[in-house]
Amino acid sequence: MAISQKYGRTYHYPFSPGTTSDDRIQHDYWEHLQKIPTLIHTEKLDGENNCLNQYGVFARSHAAPTTSPWTESLRRFWQLVKHDLGSLEIFLENLYAVHSIEYRKLENHFYVFAVREHDRWLSWEETQFYANLLDLPTVPVLGMVAPPADRLTFEQDAQKIVSGRGLLDPYDAFSGEPVTMEGIVSRNAESYTTDTFSQNVFKYVRKGHVKTDEHWTRNWRRNKLKDEGGAYVAN
Secondary structure (H helix, E strand, O other): OOOOOOOOOOEEOOOOOOOOOOOOEOOOHHHHHOOOOOEEEEEEOOOEEEEEEOOEEEOOOOOOOOOOHHHHHHHHHHHHHHHHHOOEEEEEEEOOEOOOEEEOOOOOOEEEEEEEEOOEEOOHHHHHHHHHHOOOOEOOEEEEEOOOOOHHHHHHHHHHHHOOOOOOOEEEOOOOOEOOOOEEEEEEOOOEEHHHHHHOEEEEEOOOOOOOOHHHHOOOOEOOOOOOOOOOOOO
């Protein structure tokens, strides 16, 4: 039995071109958006979903704490903060190892994207607050949207955002060529319960993004930081 509940599967927007056969699509997304006062678009980063809670550092499954080499520095960091976490679970994108995208403007290897407490996902403001307390950055915010009145305009705006390079300077890990961002994750800026996750969080993934699987772990390499040797978790 898992020590804690893993992060839920994020449903795609129906207009997201980067879906696969096992992805889920939120066909009713427009109805849900009308009930969200403020929607935040954040950059979808190509890393490993990790969670810090009082029991350890977890990868996607939460069946047991992870022992992977690319979480070694994160596990050392956890040793310093574990007694302060209490009932909080900090979810972050682990960019220590290169997957399909290599980032060349990383200020840290670990970017917080959500915080859960019991059966509630905390608001974005609270998420930023706890990330700051831990001296960790949050994933880049690309825009804040009030309840959109026009569906077509909303979709066009989202596609325009995803056509950009992103804020962390992404490059194809295999060809070395510059690429656009992987996609965006949109979330309700306010808090919401865990059982309403699929009505409050959505994603758009660009077409052609290479989905890495377990094979990237065989000859993995570390993403370099923008300022190597500075103050960051990997120290």
